[in-house]
Amino acid sequence: MNIRFKTRLPWPLSFSFARAIQNPAMEIWAGDVSNTAAAQAALLKRGMGNQAAREGLYSREWMMDAATVSHNEAVRPVTASLQHQAKVLKRKKYVFGNWKMNTNEAKAKSLAAAIVQGMPLDQSMQVAVFPPFPYLSVVRESLCASGIALGAQNLYPASEGAFTGEVSPGMLLDVGCQYVLLGHSERRQLLTETDAFINQKVRQALAAGLSVVLCIGESLQQRETQQTQQVLDAQLIAGLAGVNSADMQGVIIAYEPLWAIGKQGQQASPKQVQQEQHLIRQRISQMFGQASAESLVVLYGGSVNPDNAAGIFNTLGLDGVLIGADSLNAEQFLAIIQAGVNALVV
Ligand code: 13P
Numbered sequence: 001m002n003i004r005f006k007t008r009l010p011w012p013l014s015f016s017f018a019r020a021i022q023n024p025a026m027e028i029w030a031g032d033v034s035n036t037a038a039a040q041a042a043l044l045k046r047g048m049g050n051q052a053a054r055e056g057l058y059s060r061e062w063m064m065d066a067a068t069v070s071h072n073e074a075v076r077p078v079t080a081s082l083q084h085q086a087k088v089l090k091r092k093k094y095v096f097g098n099w100k101m102n103t104n105e106a107k108a109k110s111l112a113a114a115i116v117q118g119m120p121l122d123q124s125m126q127v128a129v130f131p132p133f134p135y136l137s138v139v140r141e142s143l144c145a146s147g148i149a150l151g152a153q154n155l156y157p158a159s160e161g162a163f164t165g166e167v168s169p170g171m172l173l174d175v176g177c178q179y180v181l182l183g184h185s186e187r188r189q190l191l192t193e194t195d196a197f198i199n200q201k202v203r204q205a206l207a208a209g210l211s212v213v214l215c216i217g218e219s220l221q222q223r224e225t226q227q228t229q230q231v232l233d234a235q236l237i238a239g240l241a242g243v244n245s246a247d248m249q250g251v252i253i254a255y256e257p258l259w260a261i262g263k264q265g266q267q268a269s270p271k272q273v274q275q276e277q278h279l280i281r282q283r284i285s286q287m288f289g290q291a292s293a294e295s296l297v298v299l300y301g302g303s304v305n306p307d308n309a310a311g312i313f314n315t316l317g318l319d320g321v322l323i324g325a326d327s328l329n330a331e332q333f334l335a336i337i338q339a340g341v342n343a344l345v346v
Contacts, residue, residue, distance in 0.1 A: 002054060008209040012249055014054055021046045055092075057123065093313060093340040094252070094299055094320025096213065097129045097327025098153065098181060108135035112142035114330035119146060122341045126320070128179055129327065133167060140176040151179030151213070154187065157200035159208075169208035180205050183215045183239055185258050195238030202251075203242055211250045213322065214239050215301070216280075220259035229279050236283045245288040252297040253280050254322045260302025261324065267303040270315040277317045306335035313343035 002013055024046060029039035103111060108131050119127065128149035131139045140150050156166030172180060182205065183198040198214075205212045216235040218228045236253070243251065255276050260268045268276075277298045285293035300312055301322030312321060320340065326332040 010209070011246060012054075015050050021050065091319055092124050092126050092297075093343060094126045094128075094297060095333075095337045095340050096127070096151070096179075096254075096299065096320070096322045097333055098184070098301070098322060098324050099129065099131045099327060100153070100186070100324060101132055102328055103131065103135060105135055105138055108132075109138050109142055111328065111330055112139045112148075115333060116143060116146040116148060118330060118334040119148060120334075120338060120341050125337060125340055127337060130179070130181055136172075136175045136177065149178045150176050151181060152177045153181050153184070155180050155182075155201055155205060155210075157197075157204040159204075169205050169210055172210060173208060177210065179211045179213055179252075181213045181215065181254075183235070185215060185217055185256060185261065189258075195235060198239050199241050202239060206243065206247045206250050209250075211252065213252045213254050213299070215254045215256050215322070217256040217258050217261075217302075223257065223259065228276065232276065232279055233283050236280065237287070240287065243288075245292050248284070248288050248292045248296065252299060253284075254299040254301050255280060256301035256322065262303070267308060268300065270311050273300045273312065273315045273318055277315070281317065304336060306332055306339065309336040309339035310343065313340050 001009070021043070025039040025043035028042050029035045097115075099108070099111075112129060112131075115127075115129065126149065127147075128151045129139060129143070130151040130153050133152065136150060136152060143150060152167070152172045154167070155169050155172055156163050158166075159168050159170055169180070180201075182201050183193070183195075187193045188198075202212050202214060216232055216239065218231040222228060222231050232255070240248075240251070255273065257268055257272075257276075259266055277300070280298055281293040281296060284296050297319045298317065299320045299322045300315070300318055301324065303325075304312060304321045304323050305326050309321065312318065321336065323333065323336060326336060
């Protein structure tokens with residue numbers, strides 16, 4: 001259920017921890033103090049297996065096999081496999097491609113097909129593309145069963161009605177979208193979208209079962225006048241007003257400093273990205289609690305390319321990237337995905 005319905009579950013899906021988690025450890029321990037370490041390792045393995053299932057990553061390797069539960073000398077193999085499994089359980093990496101107002105039907109189709117074709121087989125990567133509205137359906141067909149998700153670049157905060165030219169959350173779900181980008185700086189600037197309007201969209205999207213990628217970021221002038229924290233805080237507070245901590249499971253924050261977006265822009269250094277993701281988590285912790293802050297997915301966007309991707313992926317506390325220009329070229333996009341795959345095994 002966590003794999004198939006993750007973005008649509010109205011609540012977190014977890015487990016009741018009782019005998020099922022304790023039994024293997026109790027059998028190994030059997031009241032003998034010399035078995036303590038093996039029992040602890042078995043308990044930890046079961047806990048991590050449940051964590052994997054909670055994240056939709058459970059596989060056969062988490063099963064408590066006979067050797068693990070009956071041998072007193074299980075410590076070493078269990079510890080070795082725990083180290084391996086801890087790597088598997090590292091946080092997912094995200095690579096999202098915002099195609100903005102680019103491509104045409106034929107290009108959208110072939111771009112999606114080329115990405116599917118070159119996509120590395122790695123369950124720890126979450127890749128999504130955000131084509132323009134008219135091409136969502138053709139791209140969905142190209143992505144079919146590839147594991148690459150579909151997202152839209154905007155929505156209108158109402159389920160239906162007399163809103164000429166607008167698109168509802170339900171329509172996006174209907175064409176197979178899992179995600180929607182909201183609060184992008186280009187819309188904030190060109191269309192003067194306010195935080196209050198963005199907040200309406202966020203709430204409607206979450207209520208409908210879409211996952212939201214909320215973009216926030218400061219201008220160069222705001223950075224130079226030391227207002228970055230204030231700006232990010234204000235965008236988070238207003239953008240997420242009325243959202244509760246359970247809904248936060250469906251929210252991703254994309255930090256996109258305005259001065260770093262576009263080929264002409266400067267690019268934020270890993271140190272700057274690390275600082276800002278920390279500020280974002282701090283604010284989320286104050287608003288929704290520590291657990292929400294820790295599990296929050298934070299992306300960086302702004303001139304990400306195959307040359308700087310490795311440095312950005314290795315930024316402490318960052319979960320991935322939101323790419324504009326380089327998501328329009330399958331080779332470049334795939335090279336960035338590969339940088340994310342490599343970062344997982346470091
Ligand atoms: P670029 O990667 O072209 O700088 O765009 C970033 C962006 O705006 C993604 O939403």
